[in-house]
Amino acid sequence: MTKNSACKILASVTAAAYLVVAFPVASSAQSVDDLAQVCAGCHGEKGIPVDKTTPVIWGQKRDYILNQLYDFKVGRRANDLMTPVAQSLSKEDMQALATHFSKMAWPDLPQTTPSADDAKTAREVLNSVNCRGCHQANYEGDTVRPRIAGQQDEYLLKTMNDFRNGDRKTYIGMTALMKSVHEEALKPVAEYLASLKVPARTK
Ligand code: HEC
Ligand code: HEC
Known part of the structure; x- marks a missing residue:
């Protein structure tokens, strides 16, 4: 990619960011640490989920996390617990959260060894x-x-x-x-x- 086209992309991304700022959602004022506290309620304070049917998200792939949050928000994936959470998040929240959780270390879970x-x-x-x-x-x-x-x-x-x-x-x-x-x-x-x-x- 040439430097010029990179600049153009950057400029359009910045313009898109301004558009989002023009229509703020309640949660965008919250920092990623505040938002991550909400996630900890189910996905665990130290990355070990509270329930066995809740997935580990600490150390998961960034782009995958982002896709899932978006899919919950638009309804391609549905879950009574997770859907309302995703619906409350802005695009910027999702990006920040995906980066945040992908950088954490995968927790050491107590797992059973199969026969x-x-x-x-x-x-x-x-x-x-x-x-x-x-x-x-x-x-x-x-x-x-x-x-x-x-x-x-x-x-x-x-x-x-x-x-x-x-x-x-x-x-x-x-x-x-x-x-x-x-x-x-x-x-x-x-x-x-x-x-x-x-x-x-x-x-
Ligand atoms: C009230 C409980 C609850 C809260 C709070 C919660 N989650 Fe979830 N989350 C779940 C459950 C349950 C699932 C699994 C849904 C399913 O089975 O499809 C899930 C799934 C996910 C997935 C998909 C993971 C995968 O491996 O496919 C991601 C990503 C995720 N949550 C991120 C978050 C983030 C980020 C937050 C905080 C903003 C959050 N969750 C808050 C309960 C919760
Ligand atoms: C052609 C590529 C491909 C192959 C082959 C494949 N997967 Fe996947 N798998 C994916 C992708 C992409 C996703 C994420 C889908 C999404 O966005 O929800 C996924 C998601 C999953 C998930 C969900 C994980 C989570 O955190 O929710 C599981 C479990 C899984 N695959 C297991 C398997 C198993 C077991 C096999 C072999 C039997 C397999 N996959 C073969 C591409 C593949």
């Missing part, structure tokens, strides 16, 4: 569909593809079923994939993914 049989079933499913082709080698995620290693097992099971039965409409590709997996295999897959750690990157 050897369940782990085998899970690996067969994960390899046959090549989940790592998108979710990366250690299921650590990348941009819009979420980290799924070490996520809460009950949440993983719930959301995979939501994709499968069409309640979660955020990505048709995941719906098609989940429909191709035998329903009974989803629980071992969720437990196995939840038990995985992402090895530290060697520089």
Whole structure:
């Protein structure tokens, strides 16, 4: 990209920001730390969610977080607890929150270790569909593809079923994939993914 076109993009982004300022929403006066306090009520003070069906968001991919907040706001994804929260957020709040949470360290959750049989079933499913082709080698995620290693097992099971039965409409590709997996295999897959750690990157 030339310097000039970068400047033009910057100028239009700035103009868009002014438009938002011209129509303020109540929450935009709040700092990201104030907003993050609201999130902590469910997603946990130290990143460990209060309920097993609430996902970890500390250390999740920034672009993925941003997409989900937007999808909750516009109704592509619906949840009684999360939808009203997203509806109260401005675009700037969402961007600031996505950056904030993506920079936090993924928490160390107490997870159950699946039985050897369940782990085998899970690996067969994960390899046959090549989940790592998108979710990366250690299921650590990348941009819009979420980290799924070490996520809460009950949440993983719930959301995979939501994709499968069409309640979660955020990505048709995941719906098609989940429909191709035998329903009974989803629980071992969720437990196995939840038990995985992402090895530290060697520089
Ligand atoms: C009242 C509880 C509650 C509060 C407060 C809350 N969340 Fe959530 N959040 C949830 C639940 C429950 C889900 C899972 C919804 C589902 O199953 O589809 C969720 C899902 C999410 C997801 C999707 C994660 C994923 O892996 O797909 C993101 C991102 C998120 N919340 C961010 C936030 C942010 C940022 C805040 C603060 C502004 C916040 N949440 C406040 C309950 C809450
Ligand atoms: C073609 C790429 C692709 C493949 C292959 C793929 N995924 Fe995904 N997956 C995605 C994307 C993109 C999302 C985010 C969808 C969205 O925006 O809601 C996602 C979301 C998910 C989520 C939701 C995570 C969360 O935090 O809510 C789970 C769980 C998941 N995938 C599991 C799997 C499993 C298990 C497999 C293999 C059976 C698989 N995926 C294969 C692209 C893929």
